Structures are given as structure tokens and as C-alpha cells.
Amino acid sequence: MGYTNVVVYNEGLPEWIKRGYPANLKQVYPKIEIPVVPAADLKAMIDRKENIFILDIRDEDDLKGGTIAGSRNIDLEVLDASLSKVPKGKKIVIVDLHGKQTMMAGRFLASKGYDNLVRLDGGFASGWLKEGLPIAK
Amino acid sequence: MKRAGYLLFVLWFCLLPLAARAQSSIPFITTDELKKIYDAKGDFLLINALSPIEYAEESIVGSVNIPYSSLKDGKGKLPENKAKKLVFYCKGPK
Numbered sequence: 001m002g003y004t005n006v007v008v009y010n011e012g013l014p015e016w017i018k019r020g021y022p023a024n025l026k027q028v029y030p031k032i033e034i035p036v037v038p039a040a041d042l043k044a045m046i047d048r049k050e051n052i053f054i055l056d057i058r059d060e061d062d063l064k065g066g067t068i069a070g071s072r073n074i075d076l077e078v079l080d081a082s083l084s085k086v087p088k089g090k091k092i093v094i095v096d097l098h099g100k101q102t103m104m105a106g107r108f109l110a111s112k113g114y115d116n117l118v119r120l121d122g123g124f125a126s127g128w129l130k131e132g133l134p135i136a137k
Numbered sequence: 138m139k140r141a142g143y144l145l146f147v148l149w150f151c152l153l154p155l156a157a158r159a160q161s162s163i164p165f166i167t168t169d170e171l172k173k174i175y176d177a178k179g180d181f182l183l184i185n186a187l188s189p190i191e192y193a194e195e196s197i198v199g200s201v202n203i204p205y206s207s208l209k210d211g212k213g214k215l216p217e218n219k220a221k222k223l224v225f226y227c228k229g230p231k
Contacts, residue, residue, distance in 0.1 A: 001215065005222040007166045012229025013185075013195055015168050021175075022198035029194065059206055077188040077204045100228050101191065108190045 029107035034094075036121040039131040042093060046070060053090045057105050058124065062097050066135030068128060071095060076105055083112055091116045099123040166224060175199075181222035182215075197226065 009016075017023050037045075045052055046069070054071035056063070063073060074082045076096070086092065092114055094102040102119035109117055121127050129135070174181060183200040185192050192202040203213035215223070 002219045003215070003223055004220055007164045007222070007224050009168070009171050009183075009224055009226035010165045010230060011168045012226050013187075013197065014229050016171075016197055016226075017195065019168065019172075021168075021172060024196045024198055026194055075188075075206060076190060077206045079188070080190060101188075104191050104194065 029104070029111040032107060032110055034103060034106040034110075034117050034119050036099070037093060037118045038121045039127040039133055042068075042120055042128070043131075043133050045093075051090055052093050053087055054093045054095060055086060055105075056095045056124070057101060058095070058097050062124070065125065065129070066137060068095060068124070069134070069136040076101055079105065079108065086114070088114060091118065093118050093120060095120045095128070096123045098126045171224065179222070181224055184223060184225045186225050186227050191228075200226070 013023075017025070042054075046054075054068055056067060056071040056073045057076040057079060058073065059075050059077065060073075067073070072085070074085060079086075086109070092106075092109065094105050094109075094117065096102050096105070099119065099122045102123065106117045106119060122130060175183075183197055185196050185200045185202045186205050186208070187202070188204055189202060196202065203215070207213035208215075
């Protein structure tokens with residue numbers, strides 16, 4: 001791309017907000033609690049063949065690290081345009097990389113009428129992988 | 138292409154834990170440093186690399202939203218001036 005002066009603000013948005021620096025903070029989606037499910041519990045739900053839809057919101061690069069068998073990938077960046085692929089009437093288990101984006105994704109889904117939502121605790125990397133659970137490619 | 142790959146790596150890297158960061162030479166800007174150039178209205182573009190869903194609720198005032206995927210596929214609009222300072226941010230370390 002040719003850009004010569006690129007830096008990353010790695011401490012990121014949470015630190016900026018924590019310090020009270022100028023931020024646009026709006027409540028666009030309902031403020032609801034979305035329970036977390038430990039990775040071992042999700043594995044048990046899969047083994048019991050529960051009627052769940054595992055929604056993996058990671059991007060394609062992160063998927064290279066593996067996936068949960070039976071999950072469906074819809075990158076969070078295109079979720080709004082892909083809602084027709086997310087069924088209503090099933091429990092939706094939201095999976096991200098580290099568990100940092102599932103709350104926002106869930107609240108967004110709640111704003112669209114989804115009411116049976118849970119989040120994978122720690123996401124794929126810090127939850128599922130950390131527990132040594134099987135991965136699919 | 139080499140620079141494009143570097144830029145994408147920088148973005149990917151901002152999602153990594155602190156331990157991994159310590160082993161890299163990727164340039165970072167601290168909160169204090171960013172606040173300093175922010176207050177001085179320095180010539181830089183502050184870019185939120187998160188999804189539009191997340192950007193809608195939380196962002197730094199004055200930043201623009203260019204999600205990681207749109208940068209990868211070339212749809213994200215970056216400034217023509219290649220020397221302009223670009224500061225990317227997301228949710229921070231794990």
C-alpha cells in the first residue's frame with residue numbers, strides 16, 4: 001500500500017474510554033446480559049446434539065487457526081448484511097477470537113429480534129483452544 | 138505488496154496479547170502519546186479497524202471506521218498522501 005508512517009494504538013479503545021478521553025459512546029443496541037458458556041459445556045451441548053447454531057464471527061484469517069466442527073462463520077463485519085443466514089428459534093452460541101466481541105454481536109442480534117443467545121467464554125482461542133478441545137479445519 | 142502485507146500484519150497484531158507484542162518491533166503508540174498528538178491536532182488519521190456494528194456504539198471522537206476486511210480487499214479508503222501518519226486502533230490486548 002506504500003504507507004510509511006503506520007502505528008498501532010495497541011492499548012486500544014477500552015483504555016481510551018477508561019481514562020475519560022473524547023469518545024462517541026452511544027447505546028445503539030439493547031443493554032442486556034448475554035450469558036457465557038464455558039467451552040467444556042459447549043462441547044457437551046454439541047455431543048448431546050442440542051438444537052444450537054454456533055455462530056463464529058471471526059474473520060477469515062483467524063479461521064486459519066481452526067474452527068469448531070459444525071459452526072457457521074459469518075464475519076462480524078458482514079453480520080448485518082447476512083442475518084438471513086442466522087436462524088431464529090434456535091439457541092445461538094456466539095464465538096469470537098478471545099471473547100471480546102461476542103457481547104456487542106449478541107446485543108446487535110438482540111436488536112434484530114434474537115432472544116436465545118449465549119457467548120462462548122474466552123472465545124475460540126482463549127476458551128475452546130485453551131481447553132484443548134478438538135478443532136476442525 | 139510487501140508494505141501491504143506489513144500493514145495487514147500490524148492490524149492483525151493489535152489483537153494479540155501483550156506477551157506477543159513484547160517480542161515484536163511493530164511500532165506502537167501509547168495512550169499518553171496518542172493523547173498528546175490528539176490534543177495538538179496533529180496531522181494524522183485515526184482509524185478504527187473494528188466492524189461497523191462495534192463502531193456504531195464506541196469510537197474515539199474524530200476517528201474513521203475502516204474495518205480490517207475492507208482494508209484487505211482494497212475497499213477501505215485511505216488517504217492519498219502515503220506519508221500521512223496512520224494510527225490504527227481496535228479493542229486492545231486480550
